[in-house]
Amino acid sequence: MYKIFFNRVSQVYELTEMARMFLPSSEFCILDRDPAEDEGNAVEDVIIRLPDPITTRDEGKRWLYDRLKEHTGRSLEWGTLTGVRPVKLAGDLIAAGNSEKQAKEILIKEYYLSSKKAELLMSVRKAQIPYLAEDITGTIGIYIGIPFCPTRCVYCSFPSNQVGYDKIKPYLEALEHEIRFAGEALACKGWYPETIYIGGGTPTVLEDADIERLLKAIRESFYMKRLRELTVEAGRPDTITESKLIILKENGVDRISINPQSMKQETLEKIGRCHCTSDVFSAFGMARNIGFKVINADLIAGLPGEEKEDFLNSLETVIGLSPQNITVHTLAVKRASRLKDIDDKYSYRQGEKVSMMLEAGEKALKGFGYIPYYLYRQKQMAGNLENVGYTFPGNECIYNIRIMEENQTILALGAGGISKVWYPEENRLERIPNVSNYEIYIERIEEMIERKNQGIFIG
Numbered sequence: 208m209y210k211i212f213f214n215r216v217s218q219v220y221e222l223t224e225m226a227r228m229f230l231p232s233s234e235f236c237i238l239d240r241d242p243a244e245d246e247g248n249a250v251e252d253v254i255i256r257l258p259d260p261i262t263t264r265d266e267g268k269r270w271l272y273d274r275l276k277e278h279t280g281r282s283l284e285w286g287t288l289t290g291v292r293p294v295k296l297a298g299d300l301i302a303a304g305n306s307e308k309q310a311k312e313i314l315i316k317e318y319y320l321s322s323k324k325a326e327l328l329m330s331v332r333k334a335q336i337p338y339l340a341e342d343i344t345g346t347i348g349i350y351i352g353i354p355f356c357p358t359r360c361v362y363c364s365f366p367s368n369q370v371g372y373d374k375i376k377p378y379l380e381a382l383e384h385e386i387r388f389a390g391e392a393l394a395c396k397g398w399y400p401e402t403i404y405i406g407g408g409t410p411t412v413l414e415d416a417d418i419e420r421l422l423k424a425i426r427e428s429f430y431m432k433r434l435r436e437l438t439v440e441a442g443r444p445d446t447i448t449e450s451k452l453i454i455l456k457e458n459g460v461d462r463i464s465i466n467p468q469s470m471k472q473e474t475l476e477k478i479g480r481c482h483c484t485s486d487v488f489s490a491f492g493m494a495r496n497i498g499f500k501v502i503n504a505d506l507i508a509g510l511p512g513e514e515k516e517d518f519l520n521s522l523e524t525v526i527g528l529s530p531q532n533i534t535v536h537t538l539a540v541k542r543a544s545r546l547k548d549i550d551d552k553y554s555y556r557q558g559e560k561v562s563m564m565l566e567a568g569e570k571a572l573k574g575f576g577y578i579p580y581y582l583y584r585q586k587q588m589a590g591n592l593e594n595v596g597y598t599f600p601g602n603e604c605i606y607n608i609r610i611m612e613e614n615q616t617i618l619a620l621g622a623g624g625i626s627k628v629w630y631p632e633e634n635r636l637e638r639i640p641n642v643s644n645y646e647i648y649i650e651r652i653e654e655m656i657e658r659k660n661q662g663i664f665i666g
Contacts, residue, residue, distance in 0.1 A: 272319060284320070284592065288318055355370060378645050406440045439463050470524045526575050534594065554590070578598060641655045
């Protein structure tokens with residue numbers, strides 16, 4: 208057991224996350240008193256005590272990283288970075304007057320990033336610069352959540368419910384009520400949506416009439432003339448039909464996701480997906496014929512039982528379908544997922560394999576003209592790696608860039624949505640959450656509306 212004592216440090220969250228990147232939670236504990244005073248330490252315990260001279264967070268993270276690397280024999284490609292949005296750090300370094308070369312050196316020397324990850328950050332930042340330079344005063348992003356799926360994947364930790372239509376209908380009624388409130392409140396403030404993103408769950412699990420009603424409510428509620436993107440996560444190929452795609456297109460949706468996750472049938476069955484690989488080809492064919500401007504495809508590196516060759520075969524197959532965006536996710540084994548119950552050390556054992564998958568995937572994607580344009584990290588990712596969105600230049604998803612940069616208010620509607628109010632003068636965000644349980648959301652819809660009214664529109 209590793210016993211760690213963070214003396215003289217009041218905020219230990221990031222240091223604890225650093226320990227978690229090296230060790231499963233079952234193998235370490237954070238002590239609340241000096242181990243020198245504790246007679247209960249076993250001979251085999253490893254005691255790590257933050258030395259007294261360390262006073263800054265980054266200093267402490269570097270010291271702890273060095274000790275854990277020494278004890279475990281592991282190193283991390285993202286070094287001491289524990290946050291979700293490392294691209295913001297790269298931007299901050301450049302904004303402080305550093306050249307790109309100097310910023311990379313700081314990332315490598317002071318934050319212990321590998322040279323490849325430092326280069327990746329610079330590449331992503333370069334792709335985002337045209338969008339970050341835009342004047343977005345008066346704009347917001349809107350997220351609308353549909354927390355239903357046909358099945359629950361073994362790795363899933365999102366709000367994803369498998370229910371009958373009798374449960375979905377009242378949810379949609381409550382959601383429409385929140386949408387119409389938001390539209391009126393935005394109009395009073397003189398704000399308008401730059402982007403609208405309908406995610407989940409799987410929005411295309413809805414019936415045709417419900418999709419049409421939802422999109423009608425959106426069109427009637429929000430000022431759409433200056434909208435730049437309307438995205439729907441079609442997601443599960445088995446929920447996609449020609450009639451649904453036609454409804455989406457006729458109602459102004461210009462971007463959709465079709466997410467295979469893997470093109471290996473055995474893997475799909477293992478992780479709880481109920482589509483076949485042939486459904487992916489069919490969905491792409493229908494979407495192309497109907498004329499969608501941008502199609503995104505998600506793949507996951509590190510799925511159970513897959514080797515590097517399996518991931519590359521899936522990626523090359525998807526590249527052959529020529530989606531404008533391809534998002535490569537690293538498998539994250541969250542506490543709320545079934546995979547965490549099955550194997551709580553999965554993320555630690557898969558790191559080296561997944562790293563090879565990502566490196567080979569990046570090379571393949573760049574070879575076909577894709578560039579990385581947004582990046583984020585999550586807890587419990589295999590190898591503590593990253594998720595990267597790739598695009599053909601000019602097809603970047605603006606919503607993804609804005610939400611990662613955190614320089615725009617995001618209004619989140621529906622169960623599980625977390626609105627983030629941006630205060631540029633203070634450089635801070637205020638989070639206003641909706642409840643995640645869809646049934647409680649229905650019961651407390653007026654409270655959800657009042658939270659937004661007080662936290663965003665009146666406050």
